[in-house]
C-alpha cells in the first residue's frame with residue numbers, strides 16, 4: 001500500500017540527480033573485434049525510465065545495448081563502449097550527483113594494447129594479453145561525499161550473501177541488489193528479475209520474481225527511504 005501511494009507522486013525525486021551505469025562494455029581487440037558479455041542493459045534502463053518518471057534528472061551511461069529506451073525530458077542517455085569511457089563519463093558528472101546506481105556489467109579485463117589493424121588469421125594460436133579494467137563503483141565509492149548515495153548489483157552463483165556483503169563494504173555502497181542467474185527467468189537478458197536487497201546496516205529484504213519495471217520501482221522506493229533519513 002505504501003509503495004502504491006509512493007508512485008502516485010511524480011515529484012518525489014524532484015531536484016535529485018541520479019546517475020545510472022547500464023549494459024555491457026566492449027573492449028577492443030582490433031578495429032572489428034571485441035571482448036564483451038551478455039548483459040542486455042534492461043535492468044539499468046528500466047531504473048532510468050522509472051526514476052525520470054518520479055521527477056529525477058537522470059544521466060544514463062549506457063554500454064552497447066539494443067534495448068529501446070523510453071524518451072523522457074528528464075532522461076539523458078550517454079552512449080559509451082568501453083569501461084574506461086564509462087568511467088570517464090561518470091567522473092565528469094560525479095560532483096553534481098546525489099545517487100549513483102551501478103547496474104552495468106563492466107568487463108573485468110581489457111586487451112592491453114589493441115591492434116590498430118585487423119588481426120590476420122595466419123597463426124594457429126593467438127595470444128591476447130589482458131589487463132584489469134578500472135572498477136567504476138570502487139572508484140566512486142572511495143571518493144564520494146557523505147551526502148552521495150551509491151547502489152550496486154551483485155550477480156553471484158555461490159556464497160551469495162558473503163560475496164555481496166564483501167562487495168558492499170569494499171565499494172562503500174549504501175545497499176547492494178543481489179540476483180542470481182540460477183532463479184528461472186531471472187537476471188541476464190530476461191524481462192523479469194528476482195532480487196534481494198542487502199543494506200549496509202545489515203537489513204536484508206527479499207522480493208518476489210517481478211518484471212524489471214516493477215523491480216526498478218522497488219529499488220527506487222528503497223533509495224527514497226534512504227534519502228529521507
Ligand code: C5P
Pocket residue numbers: 021083102103104105106107108133134135136137138151152153154155167
Ligand atoms: O565485483 P563485481 O563486478 O561483481 O561488482 C559488481 C558491481 O560493481 C556492480 O554494481 C557493477 O556495476 C560494479 N562494477 C563497476 N566497475 C567494474 C566492475 C563492477 O562499476 N569494473
